[in-house]
Amino acid sequence: MNEDFFHKPKGYFKQTPNLPDYETTYKNFSWEKAKEDELTWFEDGKINAAYNAIDRHLTTFRKNKIALYWEGDNNETEKYTFEEVSYLSNQYGNYFKSLGVDRSDRVFIFLPRIPPLYFSFLGILKIGAIAGTLFSAFQEQALFDRLENSSAKVLITNTELSQRVEKIRHKLPHLKHIIIVDEPEFSQNITKQSKDIHIARMDPDDYAFMLYTSGTTGKPKGVVHRHLAILSEHMTAKYVLDLHDEDTYWCTADPGWVTGIAYEILGSWSNGVTSLVFSGRFAAEKWYQLLQKYKISVWYTAPTAVRMLMAQGETLVKKHDLSSLRHLLSVGEPLNPEAIRWGLKAFGLPFHDTWWQTETGAISIANYPCMDVKIGSMGKPTPGVEAAIIDEEGNELPVGKEGNLALRKGWPSMMKTIWHRHVKYDSYFVKEWYISGDRAWKDKDGYFWFVGRADDVIKTSGERVGPFEVESALVEHPSVVEAGVIGKPDQLRGEIIKAFVVLKSGVKPTDELKEELSLFVKKHLAGHAYPREIEFIDKLPKTRSGKIMRRILKAKELGLPIGDTSTLEEF
Numbered sequence: 001m002n003e004d005f006f007h008k009p010k011g012y013f014k015q016t017p018n019l020p021d022y023e024t025t026y027k028n029f030s031w032e033k034a035k036e037d038e039l040t041w042f043e044d045g046k047i048n049a050a051y052n053a054i055d056r057h058l059t060t061f062r063k064n065k066i067a068l069y070w071e072g073d074n075n076e077t078e079k080y081t082f083e084e085v086s087y088l089s090n091q092y093g094n095y096f097k098s099l100g101v102d103r104s105d106r107v108f109i110f111l112p113r114i115p116p117l118y119f120s121f122l123g124i125l126k127i128g129a130i131a132g133t134l135f136s137a138f139q140e141q142a143l144f145d146r147l148e149n150s151s152a153k154v155l156i157t158n159t160e161l162s163q164r165v166e167k168i169r170h171k172l173p174h175l176k177h178i179i180i181v182d183e184p185e186f187s188q189n190i191t192k193q194s195k196d197i198h199i200a201r202m203d204p205d206d207y208a209f210m211l212y213t214s215g216t217t218g219k220p221k222g223v224v225h226r227h228l229a230i231l232s233e234h235m236t237a238k239y240v241l242d243l244h245d246e247d248t249y250w251c252t253a254d255p256g257w258v259t260g261i262a263y264e265i266l267g268s269w270s271n272g273v274t275s276l277v278f279s280g281r282f283a284a285e286k287w288y289q290l291l292q293k294y295k296i297s298v299w300y301t302a303p304t305a306v307r308m309l310m311a312q313g314e315t316l317v318k319k320h321d322l323s324s325l326r327h328l329l330s331v332g333e334p335l336n337p338e339a340i341r342w343g344l345k346a347f348g349l350p351f352h353d354t355w356w357q358t359e360t361g362a363i364s365i366a367n368y369p370c371m372d373v374k375i376g377s378m379g380k381p382t383p384g385v386e387a388a389i390i391d392e393e394g395n396e397l398p399v400g401k402e403g404n405l406a407l408r409k410g411w412p413s414m415m416k417t418i419w420h421r422h423v424k425y426d427s428y429f430v431k432e433w434y435i436s437g438d439r440a441w442k443d444k445d446g447y448f449w450f451v452g453r454a455d456d457v458i459k460t461s462g463e464r465v466g467p468f469e470v471e472s473a474l475v476e477h478p479s480v481v482e483a484g485v486i487g488k489p490d491q492l493r494g495e496i497i498k499a500f501v502v503l504k505s506g507v508k509p510t511d512e513l514k515e516e517l518s519l520f521v522k523k524h525l526a527g528h529a530y531p532r533e534i535e536f537i538d539k540l541p542k543t544r545s546g547k548i549m550r551r552i553l554k555a556k557e558l559g560l561p562i563g564d565t566s567t568l569e570e571f
């Protein structure tokens with residue numbers, strides 16, 4: 001058992017943490033009380049997450065405070081106060097309404113991290129519609145699967161990205177409008193709108209936003225979150241991110257994924273913090289410049305990014321004045337002890353690991369400012385969340401035993417449904433537990449340790465990719481008969497996507513073809529979900545019922561024992 005602690009030295013805290021005593025708060029925490037104390041409600045128990053994120057600050061000193069600093073790819077900058085974000089999102093909401101968007105219609109956003117993405121998201125929630133986000137690396141197939149399954153009525157995008165949608169538009173009968181935000185006409189339509197809006201009074205359970213995420217089998221599933229999810233997001237932004245009014249906060253995630261929604265829009269702004277959004281790509285030097293220029297104090301990023309920074313060395317860090325930093329966090333994949341130790345050397349601060357999922361809607365397990373960091377562990381459950389390690393029947397396993405990481409049902413940001421797949425939704429629960437699909441164990445002090453996925457889901461650079469999607473894309477290629485896809489461990493990216501491909505007879509297994517297939521998936525499915533490694537193979541291992549046994553491909557790849565093959569067809 002690894003008992004390697006980072007003990008926070010005297011003088012570590014520049015500010016008293018919002019959660020000064022984890023154990024006491026955890027013991028006494030009540031969602032009912034938090035609902036009253038931390039959120040703003042309309043009459044009759046109605047709520048709106050967007051109102052809580054932005055508009056409620058307008059009656060306070062935060063009205064003229066900067067909500068959003070934006071920096072673009074080419075050093076363009078913009079900034080918006082809470083009041084400006086409020087009325088811009090009102091205008092967006094009014095515009096959507098004028099196009100006929102009603103409550104619970106699905107409105108999808110397919111944009112890079114530019115300000116209209118944020119105004120759109122808030123505007124959609126304000127009129128009671130359901131916001132969906134699409135990562136800008138998505139290509140035709142990924143877009144089609146999501147827009148079709150959700151029957152999206154409106155898509156908000158830009159000129160460049162809209163071209164990918166044009167090719168599939170004829171197959172999307174529900175898609176009534178495509179809004180192009182960089183056309184002059186769009187700005188004219190927005191300025192015409194009233195800056196006031198009647199914010200939709202929602203039931204806490206009403207759907208607010210949805211995100212497609214991958215499992216082992218089948219197409220991505222639409223995880224739907226309700227308006228009350230903001231309560232979990234708000235509480236964790238307060239306790240785990242430890243956001244204070246004096247902070248300038250930078251979350252490097254994209255709202256195409258849940259982190260960007262929960263901690264770049266809802267939970268972070270509901271705490272009234274000033275946030276930076278950078279729309280450019282990763283570049284170590286640029287990132288340090290941003291940390292310095294905006295005097296970032298709280299920084300939420302991902303292990304792959306930390307490893308990429310690490311690869312560029314400490315000297316580059318030291319060329320910048322990063323003395324504003326006070327709290328560093330990461331999410332998405334295991335945070336290696338070396339990354340924490342490097343953080344300590346480079347920034348004088350440890351990265352705090354946090355664990356959660358699209359389905360959990362908010363940070364569920366974390367390392368807290370007020371606690372020493374047990375290096376390598378994900379930390380302890382967030383107040384109001386009960387985590388456990390359980391067996392297949394839903395019985396709790398003892399300390400030290402590996403099993404399924406599960407959370408007791410019922411925290412506010414637990415996914416509300418899987419879009420049009422109620423049976424699938426129910427399959428996530430055993431007795432009173434939500435089963436995460438991750439394997440983990442708990443130590444004697446109550447810290448959780450990540451072991452791996454219980455299924456074939458791939459995490460590459462922190463992004464979740466379903467092997468089935470990649471396999472389906474590969475078999476679209478005329479040379480391919482079938483394909484099996486796995487995550488292969490990788491120093492930098494955590495995992496890379498590796499595909500085992502069976503070619504049609506007569507097709508030559510050349511390196512050029514490997515390249516062509518990679519590119520094919522990139523162009524067809526998504527820029528981040530293509531196989532970086534391809535191996536041609538004569539036959540895939542399958543069960544007698546014909547299911548590809550990726551576990552065996554993986555064991556072979558890693559030189560591990562193959563395990564139980566009783567269901568395996570001859571291989």
Ligand code: WT7
Pocket residue numbers: 213257258259330331332333334335353354355356357358359378436437438450452453459462463464
């Ligand atoms: C999966 C969820 C919600 C954050 C973004 C990812 C893996 C997440 C950790 C961590 C080890 C982690 C898990 C989880 N994961 N955080 N701290 N240590 N693994 O959300 O795309 O829904 O992925 O990411 O495997 O199940 P997501």
